[in-house]
Structures are given as C-alpha cells and as structure tokens.
Amino acid sequence: MCGGALKAxxxxxxxxxxxxxxxxxxxxVLFVVSFLCFGIFQFLGDPVLTLAGRxxxxxxxxxxxxxxxxxxxxxxxxxxxxxxxxxxxFGLSYTSQVPVMRxxxxxxxxxxxxxxxxxxxxxxxxxxLGVVSSLRPRSPLSRAIMAGSLLxxxxxxxxxxxxLILIFSVWLRVLPPFGRGEVMRIVGRWRSxxxxxxxxxHLILPAITLGLYQLAVLLRLTRGGMLEALAEDxxxxxxxxxxxxxxxxxxxxxxxxxxxxxxMAGLQMGELIGxxxxxESIFQWPGMGNLLLTxxxxxxxxxxxxxxxxxxxxxxxxxxxxxxxxxxxxxKIRYD
Amino acid sequence: xxxxxxxxYLRDPSAVLGSFLLLVLLVGAVFAxxxxxxxxxxxxxxxxxxxxxxxxxxEGGKAPYLLGTDDQGRDILSTILYGCRTSFLVAFSVILIAxxxxxxxxxxxxxxxxVLDAVTMRLADxxxxxxxxxxxxxxxxxxxxxxxPLVILAIVITDWVRYARTMRGSALAVKQEDYVQAAxxxxxxxxxxxxxxxxxxxxxxxxxxxxxxFGAVVMLEATLSFLGVGVPxxxxxxxxxxxxGKRFIYAGKWWLVVxxxxxxxxxxxxxxxxxxxxxxxxxxRLRKR
Numbered sequence: 001m002c003g004g005a006l007k008a009x010x011x012x013x014x015x016x017x018x019x020x021x022x023x024x025x026x027x028x029v030l031f032v033v034s035f036l037c038f039g040i041f042q043f044l045g046d047p048v049l050t051l052a053g054r055x056x057x058x059x060x061x062x063x064x065x066x067x068x069x070x071x072x073x074x075x076x077x078x079x080x081x082x083x084x085x086x087x088x089x090f091g092l093s094y095t096s097q098v099p100v101m102r103x104x105x106x107x108x109x110x111x112x113x114x115x116x117x118x119x120x121x122x123x124x125x126x127x128x129l130g131v132v133s134s135l136r137p138r139s140p141l142s143r144a145i146m147a148g149s150l151l152x153x154x155x156x157x158x159x160x161x162x163x164l165i166l167i168f169s170v171w172l173r174v175l176p177p178f179g180r181g182e183v184m185r186i187v188g189r190w191r192s193x194x195x196x197x198x199x200x201x202h203l204i205l206p207a208i209t210l211g212l213y214q215l216a217v218l219l220r221l222t223r224g225g226m227l228e229a230l231a232e233d234x235x236x237x238x239x240x241x242x243x244x245x246x247x248x249x250x251x252x253x254x255x256x257x258x259x260x261x262x263x264m265a266g267l268q269m270g271e272l273i274g275x276x277x278x279x280e281s282i283f284q285w286p287g288m289g290n291l292l293l294t295x296x297x298x299x300x301x302x303x304x305x306x307x308x309x310x311x312x313x314x315x316x317x318x319x320x321x322x323x324x325x326x327x328x329x330x331x332k333i334r335y336d
Numbered sequence: 337x338x339x340x341x342x343x344x345y346l347r348d349p350s351a352v353l354g355s356f357l358l359l360v361l362l363v364g365a366v367f368a369x370x371x372x373x374x375x376x377x378x379x380x381x382x383x384x385x386x387x388x389x390x391x392x393x394x395e396g397g398k399a400p401y402l403l404g405t406d407d408q409g410r411d412i413l414s415t416i417l418y419g420c421r422t423s424f425l426v427a428f429s430v431i432l433i434a435x436x437x438x439x440x441x442x443x444x445x446x447x448x449x450x451v452l453d454a455v456t457m458r459l460a461d462x463x464x465x466x467x468x469x470x471x472x473x474x475x476x477x478x479x480x481x482x483x484x485p486l487v488i489l490a491i492v493i494t495d496w497v498r499y500a501r502t503m504r505g506s507a508l509a510v511k512q513e514d515y516v517q518a519a520x521x522x523x524x525x526x527x528x529x530x531x532x533x534x535x536x537x538x539x540x541x542x543x544x545x546x547x548x549x550f551g552a553v554v555m556l557e558a559t560l561s562f563l564g565v566g567v568p569x570x571x572x573x574x575x576x577x578x579x580x581g582k583r584f585i586y587a588g589k590w591w592l593v594v595x596x597x598x599x600x601x602x603x604x605x606x607x608x609x610x611x612x613x614x615x616x617x618x619x620x621r622l623r624k625r
Contacts, residue, residue, distance in 0.1 A: 158579075
C-alpha cells in the first residue's frame with residue numbers, strides 16, 4: 001500500500017512494476033487484435049476481385065495477386081504484416097492507392113478536436129449540473145435537470161445530430177449543418193478549426209451531439225456521488241464546524257466525487273470514439289470515423305485494419321494513463 | 337410484499353408513464369400485421385403518387401395516411417409499427433442470449449476461479465474498454481449481408497460482458513456466505529449450489545442490468561441500421577427510416593425523421609424510466625431523498 005504523505009521507495013517500485021505489467025498486457029492485447037484483424041480479412045472476400053474488377057482476365061487477377069503478395073502462405077503474410085505495422089506501414093488503400101496510415105493521420109486532428117471539445121462540454125456541464133441538482137434534490141430545477149439527463153441517455157447520438165440540424169440549420173438557419181468550415185494550418189499537416197470563427201461555428205453542433213450522452217452519464221454519476229458524500233459524517237462535521245457553504249460543497253464533498261467521475265470520463269473514451277463515427281457521418285466531418293465508414297462500404301480492408309490498430313492503441317494508451325493517474329490521485333489504491 | 341411493490345410502482349408517476357409508453361408500442365409492434373393500415377413492404381399496395389405526403393393534420397395530408405408517407409409511398413405509421421417489431425425482436429433476442437450466456441460465463445468464472453476467471457475477465461475488460469458500437473459496426477461491416485440474425489449475433493458478442501461482470505460480482509459475494517458453506521458441508525453438489533443458492537441471489541442485479549441494457553440494445557440496433565450496416569434494406573427498421581428521412585429534412589419534410597424518431601425515443605425512454613424504478617425497488621438505499 002502506498003502512503004499518501006510519505007512516498008516510500010517500495011511504493012514507487014511497486015508502481016513501476018505495475019506500469020510495466022500493464023504495458024505488457026497492452027502489447028499482448030494489441031497482438032491479439034492484430035491477429036484477429038489479419039485473420040478475419042484473410043478468410044473473407046477476395047480483395048483481388050474488388051481491385052481488378054469483376055471483368056478482369058485470369059492473367060490480370062494473377063498479376064494483382066502477386067503485386068500485393070497475396071499468393072504467399074498465411075504465416076508469411078502475417079509476419080510481413082507485423083514487420084510493416086511496427087514501422088507504421090499498413091499498406092495502400094485498395095481504392096485510392098494512398099498509404100493508409102497517412103490517410104488516418106491526416107484525418108486524426110479533425111477527430112481529436114471534435115472529441116476533445118465534446119469531452120470538455122460533457123465534463124464541465126455534467127459536473128456543474130450534477131452538483132447543482134444534488135444540492136436541493138427536490139427543487140423544480142433539480143427535477144428538470146434530472147428529467148433532461150434521462151432524456152440525454154435515452155436519445156441515440158444519430159437522432160440528436162439530425163434533430164439539431166433540423167432545428168438550428170433548417171428552421172433557425174443559424175448554424176451550418178455539415179463540414180468543418182475554415183481551417184488554419186498550425187504545424188505540418190495539422191490544421192485546426194478552433195482558431196477561426198467559421199471553424200468554431202461548424203464545431204458547435206457536432207460537439208454537442210457527441211458530448212450529450214457523456215454529459216448525461218457524468219451528470220448522473222456526479223449527482224449520485226454528491227448525494228452520498230453530502231450525507232457522510234465528514235461533510236456533516238464540516239457543516240457543524242461552521243465552514244462556509246462553498247468550502248463544504250467543493251472541498252469536502254465534490255473532491256471525493258471527482259475521482260470516480262474523471263475515471264469514468266477516461267474509460268468512456270472508447271465509447272466516445274464509437275459515437276464519433278456516427279457523429280462524423282451525420283455532419284460529414286472530415287475525420288477518421290468517416291474514413292472508416294467509407295472503407296466499410298467499399299470493403300477497403302487495409303484502411304479498416306489500420307483504423308482498428310490505431311484506435312486500439314489509442315484506447316489502451318488512454319486506459320493506461322487513466323489507471324496511473326487514478327493511482328496518483330487516490331493513494332489508497334493498491335497495485336497488485 | 338407484492339402489494340408494497342405495487343404501491344411503490346403506482347406512486348411513481350415516471351414508472352407508470354414508462355410502462356405506458358412501452359406497452360403501447362409493444363402492443364402496436366406485436367399486432368402490427370392486424371392493426372397497421374398498410375403492409376409497407378408489399379409493393380402492390382404502394383403508390384408513388386402518394387409519396388412524401390405530410391401528416392394528415394397538415395395541408396396536403398390525405399387519409400388514410402395518418403402520419404404521412406415516405407418517398408416510396410409507404411404509410412409512415414405502418415412502417416413505424418413494423419420497425420418497432422424489428423427493434424423489439426432484436427432487443428429481446430439479445431437480452432435473452434447475451435443474458436444467459438454472459439451470466440453462465442460469469443458464474444463459472446466466479447465459481448471455479450483460476451485461469452478461466454483470469455482469461456474471461458481480461459477479455460471482458462478489453463471488450464468493455466472498446467466501444468460496443470465500434471465492435472458491432474466492424475463485425476457487421478466485415479461480414480456483410482447476414483440479415484437480422486447476424487445483427488443479433490454481433491450485438492450479443494459485444495453485450496455478454498455486462499452480464500458476466502454482474503453475475504461474477506454477485507457470485508463471488510455469495511460464495512463466502514455461511515449458508516453456501518453449510519450447503520457444501522452437507523454435501524450439496526456444485527450444480528446444486530450454483531443453481532439453488534448462487535443464481536437466485538444474483539437475479540435482482542441481473543434484472544436491473546437487463547432493463548438498462550434493453551434500451552441500449554434498441555439504440556444500438558437503430559444506430560447500426562442508420563449507418564447501413566444493420567438490418568437489411570428490405571426489412572423495416574426505425575434507424576433506416578430516419579436515415580432515409582434525413583435526405584429530405586432540408587426540403588422541410590421533418591416528419592420523415594421526427595415520427596420514427598419519437599417512436600424510438602419512446603421505447604428507450606419507457607425502458608429507462610422502468611429501469612430507474614426497478615433499480616430503486618431492488619436497492620432501496622438509492623431511493624430519491
């Protein structure tokens with residue numbers, strides 16, 4: 001067990017060994033994912049037919065097969081795949097003949113921006129409304145917030161997006177319904193829509209769409225935690241000591257509630273990536289999710305594999321970071 | 337005991353509202369072939385002349401098309417009722433299969449522990465950290481054209497984890513109780529201990545998970561169908577109705593999206609309201625203060 005004030009060396013060692021073990025597990029998971037991806041696509045639909053076209057002659061098909069190395073045995077192909085994957089090379093897209101990793105990296109900034117803004121909205125509004133609705137649980141305002149949050153978890157993401165377009169773009173004509181708007185180059189290929197007014201206007205609807213579900217989840221979690229914390233002895237002691245209301249609510253109660261809330265937010269990143277595919281498709285957002293959907297429709301297997309590997313790596317990394325942060329925030333946790 | 341539960345239920349207006357919404361749509365869905373004004377998937381009754389009509393209370397609306405028609409001339413109310421049929425079919429099947437399989441896996445993992453427990457729970461953790469939407473979408477995108485059974489299977493593959501975790505948790509807690517130890521001491525078989533002592537204790541939390549899950553599965557099926565990887569195009573589905581209606585919202589034909597959308601929200605909201613009540617009923621500590 002790690003001491004809070006005194007950071008004894010054994011504690012640090014156990015934490016480092018824990019981190020190493022977790023990284024090892026993540027690598028194993030990545031290998032399993034890569035094998036699954038590769039295996040599934042091996043035994044499924046012949047890409048040669050897609051590529052060479054339905055009416056290609058036998059010789060043309062053979063040529064395509066040999067150029068792509070698809071005539072070699074399974075394990076050789078997998079070994080080549082892994083060797084290339086370690087160098088970040090996932091091959092060329094079947095349909096556009098562009099390196100797929102480049103396609104994904106080009107679209108990553110747009111997806112990341114959308115996800116971060118959505119998460120920011122969800123965290124700030126979710127925690128604020130959660131605290132507000134826990135202070136006077138029976139007041140009309142709290143009841144309205146709770147009803148809204150129930151609606152929030154009952155609305156599928158795609159419907160939220162379409163209804164927002166209907167209201168704000170079709171009826172009120174105040175916000176644009178699709179695209180990313182004007183973007184500014186930051187460094188290299190990284191273009192951002194956060195720095196232009198037009199880019200921000202394009203970001204509002206998709207970010208709300210993507211963030212709404214998480215907002216409702218975090219709100220309910222915060223409220224539940226606050227209701228429990230406000231009934232605890234240490235909070236009652238704080239009231240009894242005559243501490244100002246603000247100190248009791250924020251320092252005593254909310255502080256203890258924040259840890260599970262933030263952990264939940266981190267663990268929800270996987271779900272956020274899933275929902276971002278839906279959001280990007282509705283708003284024609286030029287991100288990775290839209291790329292994946294197009295690849296699925298066109299059976300562009302290299303793009304699908306690269307996307308899955310990229311996202312798997314991302315999620316494992318985030319989970320690892322959350323676990324480690326959790327350990328730092330909450331000294332009571334044991335690494336075993 | 338029963339009357340107290342009933343009292344709580346009747347005194348909770350949101351639970352009553354939830355079951356009312358659910359019941360109306362369930363009845364509509366089950367009896368769709370008899371009560372729907374039209375069979376929207378019978379090309380003989382469709383007339384392109386009557387396509388894209390607004391609801392009957394708006395200008396240009398026309399009987400018998402209560403909620404208007406889509407671009408194929410299908411009656412929207414009928415298509416919604418048939419679409420709800422698909423939603424309920426998928427949701428009930430998934431809950432039944434994933435609930436049974438997941439609970440059994442969780443039970444065996446908790447009871448026998450060791451390698452089985454380590455492997456299944458690591459798998460569950462990994463599945464849990466990836467998005468269920470993403471996994472189901474990939475499975476359906478790769479294995480195309482499997483119809484409704486494949487949609488059910490894809491959702492089950494992502495969904496059993498919730499039940500396995502819940503069952504494992506309850507089973508681990510109960511396993512150490514005195515009465516289980518006593519049953520073991522008098523020579524009860526593993527089978528008997530699991531089915532007579534552990535499962536009955538785990539049923540309430542599993543029911544709560546199933547209730548919450550029901551809404552999630554309905555939303556997931558609609559999402560997959562909306563994206564075009566779910567229910568095939570010649571089968572009715574709320575998600576697909578909304579996806580096709582989206583093309584017409586810029587033309588001001590909002591009812592093509594709003595009507596099926598309301599049906600979808602009503603199912604999910606109805607289930608979630610009931611789930612909230614069920615959770616509080618089973619765990620009174622959570623009752624609203």
